[in-house]
Amino acid sequence: MEKPKIKSWPASLGLPVALAVLVAALSLARPNFLNLANLVNLVRQISINGILAVGVTYVLLTGGVDLSLGSVVALSGVAAACFAHPGQYPAIVPVAIGILAGAACGAANGLVVARGKVAPFIVTLGMMTAARGLALLVSGGRPVSNLAPGFTHIGSGNIAGVPEPILIFFFVALLSRVLLTNMRFGRYVYAVGGNENAALASGVPVRSVKMAAYTLCGALAGLAGVVLASRITTGQPNAGIGYELDAIAAVVIGGTSLNGGVGGVDGTILGALLMGVINNGLDLLNVSSYYQQVVKGLIIVGAVWLDRSKDR
Amino acid sequence: MSTVLQLDRISKSFGGILAVDDVSLTVQAGEIHAVTGENGAGKSTLMKIVAGMYRPDAGAVRFTGRRLAMIHQELLTFPDLTVAENICMGHEPSRWGWLDRPAMRREAAGLLARLGVSLNPSARMRHLSFAERQSVEIAKALGGHADLLIMDEPTSALSDREAELLFRIIGDLKQSGVAVIYISHRMAEIFRLADTITVLRDGRHIATRPAAELDEERLIALMVGRSLEPLGGLQKGVPGETVLEVSLPGIQFSLRAGEILGLAGLLGAGRSEAAAAVFGLVPTAGAHIRLAGRAVRIGSPAGALAHGIAMVTEDRKEYGFVPRMSVRENMTLSSLGRFAWGPVIRTRREAAAVEEQIRRFRVRAAGAGQAVRDLSGGNQQKIVIARALLTRPRVLILDEPTRGIDVGAKAEIYALIAGLAREGMAILLISSEMNEILSLSDRILVMREGAVSAELSPGRTTPEEILRYAMPN
Ligand SMILES: Nc1ncnc2c1ncn2[C@@H]1O[C@H](COP(=O)(O)OP(=O)(O)OP(=O)(O)O)[C@@H](O)[C@H]1O
Ligand SMILES: [Mg+2]
Numbered sequence: 001m002e003k004p005k006i007k008s009w010p011a012s013l014g015l016p017v018a019l020a021v022l023v024a025a026l027s028l029a030r031p032n033f034l035n036l037a038n039l040v041n042l043v044r045q046i047s048i049n050g051i052l053a054v055g056v057t058y059v060l061l062t063g064g065v066d067l068s069l070g071s072v073v074a075l076s077g078v079a080a081a082c083f084a085h086p087g088q089y090p091a092i093v094p095v096a097i098g099i100l101a102g103a104a105c106g107a108a109n110g111l112v113v114a115r116g117k118v119a120p121f122i123v124t125l126g127m128m129t130a131a132r133g134l135a136l137l138v139s140g141g142r143p144v145s146n147l148a149p150g151f152t153h154i155g156s157g158n159i160a161g162v163p164e165p166i167l168i169f170f171f172v173a174l175l176s177r178v179l180l181t182n183m184r185f186g187r188y189v190y191a192v193g194g195n196e197n198a199a200l201a202s203g204v205p206v207r208s209v210k211m212a213a214y215t216l217c218g219a220l221a222g223l224a225g226v227v228l229a230s231r232i233t234t235g236q237p238n239a240g241i242g243y244e245l246d247a248i249a250a251v252v253i254g255g256t257s258l259n260g261g262v263g264g265v266d267g268t269i270l271g272a273l274l275m276g277v278i279n280n281g282l283d284l285l286n287v288s289s290y291y292q293q294v295v296k297g298l299i300i301v302g303a304v305w306l307d308r309s310k311d312r
Numbered sequence: 313m314s315t316v317l318q319l320d321r322i323s324k325s326f327g328g329i330l331a332v333d334d335v336s337l338t339v340q341a342g343e344i345h346a347v348t349g350e351n352g353a354g355k356s357t358l359m360k361i362v363a364g365m366y367r368p369d370a371g372a373v374r375f376t377g378r379r380l381a382m383i384h385q386e387l388l389t390f391p392d393l394t395v396a397e398n399i400c401m402g403h404e405p406s407r408w409g410w411l412d413r414p415a416m417r418r419e420a421a422g423l424l425a426r427l428g429v430s431l432n433p434s435a436r437m438r439h440l441s442f443a444e445r446q447s448v449e450i451a452k453a454l455g456g457h458a459d460l461l462i463m464d465e466p467t468s469a470l471s472d473r474e475a476e477l478l479f480r481i482i483g484d485l486k487q488s489g490v491a492v493i494y495i496s497h498r499m500a501e502i503f504r505l506a507d508t509i510t511v512l513r514d515g516r517h518i519a520t521r522p523a524a525e526l527d528e529e530r531l532i533a534l535m536v537g538r539s540l541e542p543l544g545g546l547q548k549g550v551p552g553e554t555v556l557e558v559s560l561p562g563i564q565f566s567l568r569a570g571e572i573l574g575l576a577g578l579l580g581a582g583r584s585e586a587a588a589a590v591f592g593l594v595p596t597a598g599a600h601i602r603l604a605g606r607a608v609r610i611g612s613p614a615g616a617l618a619h620g621i622a623m624v625t626e627d628r629k630e631y632g633f634v635p636r637m638s639v640r641e642n643m644t645l646s647s648l649g650r651f652a653w654g655p656v657i658r659t660r661r662e663a664a665a666v667e668e669q670i671r672r673f674r675v676r677a678a679g680a681g682q683a684v685r686d687l688s689g690g691n692q693q694k695i696v697i698a699r700a701l702l703t704r705p706r707v708l709i710l711d712e713p714t715r716g717i718d719v720g721a722k723a724e725i726y727a728l729i730a731g732l733a734r735e736g737m738a739i740l741l742i743s744s745e746m747n748e749i750l751s752l753s754d755r756i757l758v759m760r761e762g763a764v765s766a767e768l769s770p771g772r773t774t775p776e777e778i779l780r781y782a783m784p785n
Contacts, residue, residue: 194634
């Protein structure tokens with residue numbers, strides 16, 4: 001009835017096939033889809049959602065959720081930008097500050113979820129509002145601009161011809177894959193999400209595992225915020241609105257269960273790619289942005305429906 | 313007599329595994345039909361097909377009664393509803409479309425009283441022990457006025473007294489023409505109750521005979537397809553130094569290396585609670601624990617494991633395993649540190665250790681990668697025991713370790729427990745099976761209403777004496 005192993009995801013070929021079909025159809029309909037410029041643009045767009053999606057994969061695997069991602073992206077972007085004015089610090093300082101700001105938000109989420117046993121939905125909903133407020137406070141409600149080229153290079157520069165955001169996404173995904181499949185921590189994440197009581201009775205440090213998952217998720221949201229600020233060359237307190245939903249959608253399309261314990265990074269990468277291709281394709285097909293939202297919504301539900309109907 | 317149920321050449325496979333293979337069966341009204349077989353023989357799968365939970369790949373189910381009720385091996389109860397709501401689920405008494413709660417509580421209390429269980433009908437299921445939930449599930453099935461009752465290991469956590477009351481009820485039901493399909497690994501129960509016995513092996517139908525034509529030995533031979541070595545007297549350990557001293561409100565005991573201490577008592581006597589307190593699963597005020605003479609504070613199972621205390625919990629579905637994780641991942645969950653190099657899991661070492669346990673316990677699984685939720689109940693239990701043993705504990709707490717385990721494997725587990733004691737492990741054994749307690753323990757503590765009521769020696773006591781101390785006065 002079911003696939004025997006949980007780590008062999010995506011054992012189903014549904015997602016890769018859907019992706020291939022979509023790419024083929026788009027390149028027939030719009031030959032410029034396959035232009036190098038468009039592809040680079042496409043993957044660049046995916047990177048930020050991809051980094052967020054990989055981060056929130058940890059949290060969803062533990063059976064939780066993080067709704068604060070979009071706000072954390074804004075907060076960490078602004079925080080980084082404040083330290084990235086020309087002649088101030090080397091680029092590594094604002095980058096570290098952005099990631100730390102995100103990690104701090106994640107750790108706060110994790111603390112209340114794990115210690116206080118408050119539902120993750122509520123905790124992270126609170127953080128969504130609070131982090132947005134902090135972003136507005138820190139920036140005084142105005143975009144933080146005039147950033148050093150060393151910092152803006154991250155979002156727009158290339159290394160060996162490959163855009164840096166893509167490399168960052170790739171690196172994050174690879175590291176997370178190793179962490180989840182080959183490390184004790186990853187095993188514990190699946191155990192906590194799969195049956196928290198049994199994990200506890202087996203001696204798994206359930207609280208620390210949850211703390212770590214939320215903190216990692218926050219740190220990656222911080223990283224995404226840095227990449228975004230660097231790309232748009234400003235720290236925008238209003239950036240990132242709704243990003244959490246795109247990230248969660250990518251993870252769920254990729255086969256990770258909202259109940260926790262099942263799924264993984266491989267699926268998340270495919271899910272993020274699929275969503276990026278759909279966005280890009282709808283743009284190329286000149287679909288009005290109002291229709292785009294409707295179509296995207298339908299595709300998300302449809303993809304998950306198709307995927308789950310195999311299980312019955 | 314009229315036929316209530318007819319199964320015609322039923323087959324069902326999961327992935328590559330043929331769980332039920334061309335099985336035909338007929339059950340008459342007023343008949344008690346035992347379905348037996350080793351762990352993984354296909355009993356539960358066949359019953360789930362009868363109950364309509366699985367669709368057979370081939371064959372037909374003809375049920376000519378009006379109502380069918382099933383007691384599931386792994387219990388399907390609603391944790392956030394009350395005892396009364398669970399029992400009346402699906403046949404709630406109502407007046408003008410409104411739930412009649414007083415009537416619900418009355419019905420629940422009446423059914424529970426017949427089972428000899430004192431439970432508050434307004435208690436939430438979540439707060440009950442496995443054995444208590446099992447009785448609720450039985451009461452629910454009895455209350456439905458079914459004409460076919462399927463019981464998949466209904467007594468696995470009940471003590472002899474509660475089981476006895478259940479058997480009387482089953483006898484009454486039989487008199488009133490209800491057909492019962494009864495699954496159990498306890499031989500005495502099968503011969504006490506059954507009119508007809510069906511044996512399954514590897515999913516296939518091996519035999520259906522009147523119970524009078526079989527005896528225990530012949531039945532076991534049919535089940536396992538070979539004759540089992542008789543289990544000789546168990547060679548037990550020689551108790552050494554005191555390892556564990558426990559002091560809980562009303563309970564005080566010590567445990568020595570190489571000793572097996574049996575905890576006997578009726579359902580709800582507080583045996584599992586005491587064990588959970590020692591293991592740190594339920595933080596308990598006033599718990600004082602000394603390990604090898606040193607006072608220790610155990611705040612969590614992780615802490616207990618770090619001190620060398622491992623436990624096999626009674627409720628394996630809730631506390632025993634992670635259902636979607638594989639056999640391998642579940643087995644090593646408590647001992648990953650041993651199979652890791654820093655944070656990195658050493659896959660090959662892990663796999664080797666798991667293969668060894670699979671062989672040792674004869675786990676029937678498609679492989680180490682199969683999800684534990686897809687194993688039969690008895691095979692799941694073996695995984696839980698293996699997980700505890702892989703931590704190489706000094707003290708092992710076993711709460712109903714052979715629940716749902718078949719005769720052959722049970723004998724092997726008894727030998728294993730005795731062997732562990734011989735190697736110096738200190739073992740606390742909780743069991744509702746009198747035999748198990750009497751033949752394995754070096755000492756027996758009887759519990760009643762949350763406190764120890766007697767300490768007995770297995771050589772000089774009788775089941776009657778144990779029961780006398782266990783009964784509430
Ligand atoms: N959902 C499932 N997916 C895959 N395999 C399954 C599933 N359910 C049962 N099986 C397999 O079918 C076989 C029969 O299982 P079943 O639960 O019917 O055994 P059983 O006779 O009830 O055993 P036990 O005495 O241990 O309860 C086992 O090998 C089991 O692994
Ligand atoms: Mg079974």
